[in-house]
Amino acid sequence: xxxxxxxxxxxxxxxxxxxxxxxxxxxxxxxxxxxxxxxxxxxxxxxxxxxxxxxxxxxxxxxxxxxxxxxxxxxxxxxxxxxxxxxxxxxxxxxxxxxxxxxxxxxxxxxxxxxxxxxxxxxxxxxxxxxxxxxxxxxxxxxxxxxxxxxxxx
Numbered sequence: 451x452x453x454x455x456x457x458x459x460x461x462x463x464x465x466x467x468x469x470x471x472x473x474x475x476x477x478x479x480x481x482x483x484x485x486x487x488x489x490x491x492x493x494x495x496x497x498x499x500x501x502x503x504x505x506x507x508x509x510x511x512x513x514x515x516x517x518x519x520x521x522x523x524x525x526x527x528x529x530x531x532x533x534x535x536x537x538x539x540x541x542x543x544x545x546x547x548x549x550x551x552x553x554x555x556x557x558x559x560x561x562x563x564x565x566x567x568x569x570x571x572x573x574x575x576x577x578x579x580x581x582x583x584x585x586x587x588x589x590x591x592x593x594x595x596x597x598x599x600x601x602x603x604x
Contacts, residue, residue, distance in 0.1 A: 486568055490565065499525075499552075502514060539553050
């Protein structure tokens with residue numbers, strides 16, 4: 451049976467889909483980040499956790515999950531691996547033992563300087579300027595916000 455070009459039937463084509471373009475970009479970013487982060491001994495999700503902690507140490511697991519848009523089922527194993535690598539430590543909150551706070555360990559704090567180079571390396575891979583990347587990030591933030599608002603409304 452011969453292949454049929456369904457584009458004539460009004461069926462949207464894969465390459466016309468915004469979601470597919472974003473999906474492809476996500477994979478391309480992961481490929482670009484992988485060797486850069488391997489030098490730090492981190493995966494991309496681990497790098498995101500470290501970025502948040504370098505910015506604000508001592509967050510609760512809940513606060514960290516909210517910042518990263520990750521649920522505890524995804525975040526907990528990630529934190530266990532980082533703790534096993536001696537990059538972070540998990541401690542019960544002294545005022546509320548139901549809360550677990552995440553702190554940078556000495557080794558994790560020591561990665562901070564190396565972590566600064568990651569953004570520069572990715573910027574070079576993109577071939578654009580910091581301004582270009584900032585504008586694109588802002589546009590993607592608008593897309594994210596619209597989709598989140600839409601999912602809350604529906």
